[in-house]
Amino acid sequence: MTEHDSNPAGAYDVNIGLEVHAQLRTSSKMFCGCSASYGAPPNTRTCPTCLGLPGALPVPNARAVDLAVTVALALGCAVNARSSFARKHYFYPDLPKGYQITQHDRPLATGGSLSWRSAGRTRTVRLVRVHLEEDAGKSLHEGFPDSAESAYLDFNRSGVPLVEIVTEPDLASAADAAEFARRLRATLVAIGASDASMEEGGLRCDANVSLRRRSERALGVRTEIKNLNSFRALQRALEFEITRQARVLDAGGRVVIETRLWDEAGGRTVGMRTKEDSEDYRYFPEPDLPPLAVTAERLARLRAALPELPDACAARLTSAYGLGDDDAGALARTPGLASYFERTAQASGDAAAACLWVRGELSRRLDEAGLTIEGSRIAPQALGELIRMTASGVVSASAAKQILGRMMATGGSAAAIAAADGLLQESGPAALDALVDATLAKHPVQVAQYRAGKRAVAGFLVGQVMQASGGRANPAAVDRLVRARLDPPGP
DSSP states (O other): OOHHHHOTTTTEEEEEEEEEEEEOOOSBOSSSSSBOOSOOOTTOSOOTTTTTOTTOOOOOOHHHHHHHHHHHHHTTOEEOSEEOOEEEEOOOTTOTTSEEEEOOSSOSEEOOEEEEEETTEEEEEEEEEEEEEEOOOEEEOSSSTTTTTOOEEEOTTTTOEEEEEEEOSOBOSHHHHHHHHHHHHHHHHHTTSOOOOTTTTSEEEEEEEEEEETTOOSOOOEEEEEEEOSHHHHHHHHHHHHHHHHHHHHTTOOOOOEEEEEETTTTEEEEEEEOOOGGGGTOEEOTTSOOEEOOHHHHHHHHHTOOOOHHHHHHHHHHHHOOOHHHHHHHHHSTTHHHHHHHHHHHHSOHHHHHHHIIIIIHHHHHHHTOOGGGOSOOHHHHHHHHHHHHTTSSOHHHHHHHHHHHHHHOOOHHHHHHHTTOOOBOOHHHHHHHHHHHHHHOHHHHHHHHTTOTTHHHHHHHHHHHHTTTOBOHHHHHHHHHHHHSOOOO
16 A cells, blocks of 8 residues: 555645635515426526517525525524625636626635534534626537537526635544535535525535645645535545645646646546636626625524524434434434424433434435435334334344334324234243244254253244244244243252
8 A cells, every 4th residue: 555545645735725606595586586496398497688689687585695695604604794795707608697696805704614523523614705696508418319520508507596605724534524525515404595406406516725834834836626516526626635735745846826627527627727826707796786785684684583403403413302412413414304303302211222223224215215314204202113113022122123114105104004914022921832832842952952051042042933833933932931930949
C-alpha cells in the first residue's frame, strides 16, 4: 500500500468548502407561475418569463423567500433585512436568458454553522452565506438516435427556485464533507424547505478543494468539482482529487485553478474549463427586481414556526428513550422515522425493541420495496402489536418477520395474520407435554447423554420438539419442559 492509498493527502493539510444547491419546496418557479414539479415531458412547463423572452418580467415567489429564510434560521445565520438580486452572466445552451438571476454582494443571509459529534469530538463547519437563485435548464446528451452529433435542451427546470448554502473551507476530509452534506440534507428535509432528492436533482454539491504543506499558512490553489449528485460521488470525487493534487505537488508541479467534473464510470475527476473569477460573470444589479425586504415581523413568524431540528431530536430520543447516539441520530436524520419510532415505542411499551424493528427489519423491507416510512401500510400501532406478541411469546421471532411481510402487503393486523396463517405459538402445557414426551422417547441415546453430564445435548432435543411442532411451539416453554423432564427432581 502506498502512502497515498493509506493517507491520500500525504504531507498536506486538506481544505474543502462546499456550495450546496437545494431546490425549494414550492409549487411554482422562482419568478413565474410555471410548475416547479419534477417529471413532466420536456419543455411543457415553461413561459416567456422562465424562457427569458423579451418583455417578460420576473416576480419573486414569496413562498420561496419564506423557505430560504427558514433555512437560514435553522443554520443560525444572520438574515439581512434587505438583500438584492443580481444578474450572473455566462453563456451555456441551457441558460435561455444568457444570465442567471441570483444574489451576489447583498445575499439573503450570512454566517451560521452546522455542527455534529463523531468519534468523540465535535465538528463545526462555518457558513459564508445563504442566498436565493433560479436554476438553469438541462442539457440532454444521451438517449436519442443522434446523441453522438446533437444535444437536446429541456427548460422545465429553468427558473426553479434554489437556495445556495456556501461553507467556509473548514472540512478536512472527503468523509467529513459527505457527512456534512448528509446532515445538511436532513436539516433541509426536517424543516420542510426541500425534498432534497438527489436522484431528481433537488440537491447538488459543488466542492472546492485545495492542499497546502503543513508548514504553510496560506490556502493552496483550489479546484472546483461541479454537480455532484450523491453522497457517494461527493466522497469519491474528493478522495480522487486530494490524491491527484498531492501527486502533482509531490512531483514538483503546480495545481491549476480549474473546474473539474466527476467521471463516475472512470472513478476520476476530469478537467472541464479554467475556473472563473467573479469578474468573469459580469455581475450587476437585476434592474427588474427591487431589493428584497424581510421585516422583523416576518422573521419572528418564521422563527416561531421552526420545527425540531435533527440534532435536538436525537438528543431528546437519547434522553427520553435511552437510545444510543447512533440509533438516535439515524432516526432523527431520516424523514418521518423519529415520529414513527416514538409512536411504535408508545404502542409496544418497549423502546429498545421498537428501535430494533424500525431501524432493522422494517427499514430493510421498505428499502427493498423502494418505499419511505410514509409509504408503509403498517401503522405504528400495528407494529407495536406485533412487538408485544413477540415479546410475550404469542409468535416466534421468525414468524414475526413473516407476519411483518404480510402486513406490508395487506395492511392487516398482526393478530389476524398470525391466526389466519397458523403462526401462533403453542404454549399450552397439555399440547407441549405430549410433544416433549414423544420426542424424548424417540431419542433415548441423547437423553442418556444429557443425564451423564453432556448438557449441550438439550439444545438438540429442544430443536427436535420445535421441528415436531412445525415451528409453532414456544421455544422458551419447550426448553423449560425438556430440562424439567431430564433433570432429576430435587431432594
